[in-house]
Amino acid sequence: MAEHSCGLEPSEAENEELFSGLIDGVLTQADAQRMRLRLESCQGCGAFVEELRTIRANAQATSFKTPEADSWDERPIGAASRFLRTFGWLLVGLWLVINVVLVVRMDEISTTALRVLLGLSFAGWAALLLSVLIDRLKNPSDERYRRVVR
Amino acid sequence: MLTILPFILSISAHVTTTIEKGLNSGSIDRTINDKETEARARTAELVRAAKSGSEQARNDLAQQIRDPAFYFALQLLGNREDAMDVTQDSLMRFLGSLDRFEEARPVLPWVRRIVRNSVIDLQRRKSVRRANSLDSDGYEGESLEVIDLGSDSSDRAVNHERRKIVWNSLADLPESQREIVVLREYQDLSYQEIAALLEVPIGTVMSRLHRARIELRAKVLNRLEENELEGLL
Numbered sequence: 001m002a003e004h005s006c007g008l009e010p011s012e013a014e015n016e017e018l019f020s021g022l023i024d025g026v027l028t029q030a031d032a033q034r035m036r037l038r039l040e041s042c043q044g045c046g047a048f049v050e051e052l053r054t055i056r057a058n059a060q061a062t063s064f065k066t067p068e069a070d071s072w073d074e075r076p077i078g079a080a081s082r083f084l085r086t087f088g089w090l091l092v093g094l095w096l097v098i099n100v101v102l103v104v105r106m107d108e109i110s111t112t113a114l115r116v117l118l119g120l121s122f123a124g125w126a127a128l129l130l131s132v133l134i135d136r137l138k139n140p141s142d143e144r145y146r147r148v149v150r
Numbered sequence: 151m152l153t154i155l156p157f158i159l160s161i162s163a164h165v166t167t168t169i170e171k172g173l174n175s176g177s178i179d180r181t182i183n184d185k186e187t188e189a190r191a192r193t194a195e196l197v198r199a200a201k202s203g204s205e206q207a208r209n210d211l212a213q214q215i216r217d218p219a220f221y222f223a224l225q226l227l228g229n230r231e232d233a234m235d236v237t238q239d240s241l242m243r244f245l246g247s248l249d250r251f252e253e254a255r256p257v258l259p260w261v262r263r264i265v266r267n268s269v270i271d272l273q274r275r276k277s278v279r280r281a282n283s284l285d286s287d288g289y290e291g292e293s294l295e296v297i298d299l300g301s302d303s304s305d306r307a308v309n310h311e312r313r314k315i316v317w318n319s320l321a322d323l324p325e326s327q328r329e330i331v332v333l334r335e336y337q338d339l340s341y342q343e344i345a346a347l348l349e350v351p352i353g354t355v356m357s358r359l360h361r362a363r364i365e366l367r368a369k370v371l372n373r374l375e376e377n378e379l380e381g382l383l
């Protein structure tokens with residue numbers, strides 16, 4: 001790592017505006033000149049600014065993959081819908097487990113417990129339905145939306 | 151005299167091309183400006199139509215805004231799933247607040263504000279899983295599409311590696327530092343635009359940015375060292 005011969009660390013408070021200002025090109029001519037001299041005379045400062053510039057250049061050159069157009073269509077919209085969707089799927093999962101249990105150990109289960117479990121499974125399906133309904137209401141023209149994407 | 155002639159000719163040719171270049175770059179600037187003005191006018195037209203109830207205009211607007219909203223959300227959150235949720239919410243909020251928006255104003259700053267608020271809401275609701283490792287979803291090789299600057303493939307790989315390291319190091323920063331880095335380095339906003347969005351003075355933007363940059367540099371250097379890529383920066 002390059003040493004500082006200027007005696008000032010870039011992390012010192014009074015330098016804040018000078019370093020960032022230089023990188024972002026917003027310094028006054030006088031300040032810019034002062035910084036140029038400093039970077040020329042101090043290897044540490046020169047390397048520091050170069051590194052910050054490289055980081056910035058890399059950040060700016062980064063591009064991100066856009067989600068597939070289809071992946072937006074079936075997503076729940078809004079916190080309420082998302083909650084219902086998750087809750088719904090959980091209960092539907094439970095429903096499947098219950099079915100398996102029912103088939104396997106039919107005799108040992110009391111009718112009250114059975115009713116509660118059945119009720120829960122219906123609630124699961126209802127929650128899912130409600131979640132889809134909410135999204136439809138919020139986004140009525142899904143079809144057209146989709147057409148524009150493609 | 152005859153020996154100087156080619157020299158004079160070449161100079162005059164040089165002068166002519168320089169002048170032409172100047173004119174051309176001027177006209178390129180003008181074309182870009184024209185295009186921007188045009189795009190802005192089109193968006194304003196869409197906002198107007200959407201406000202007066204056109205379903206098609208609402209869809210077109212949402213369509214236009216979705217990608218920039220998603221990128222911004224992804225940069226703030228570092229998590230693809232959450233970013234998609236925030237984008238959906240933001241689009242709804244955006245369409246819901248159309249009535250309060252003047253069509254002459256640019257749309258993106260407004261979208262950024264909405265996205266940022268959605269992100270804050272989400273972070274309040276749950277402590278967001280943050281992408282801390284190279285293999286977390288959203289920024290792994292195939293998800294991070296890199297604009298290719300180098301001509302040969304080893305350059306490309308190095309560039310890609312560097313961008314990935316910078317991006318992953320972002321996840322090591324505290325929330326407010328991450329935000330300011332995103333706004334300046336990834337979104338390329340001016341100090342004024344950042345100050346307006348965060349509702350803080352420009353001086354605060356500058357000092358916060360400087361501290362965040364120092365921190366990010368340290369994180370990047372750490373990661374480079376961990377991966378034995380010291381010379382990369």
Ligand SMILES: [Zn+2]
Pocket residue numbers: 003004005006007008009042043044045046
């Ligand atoms: Zn120095």
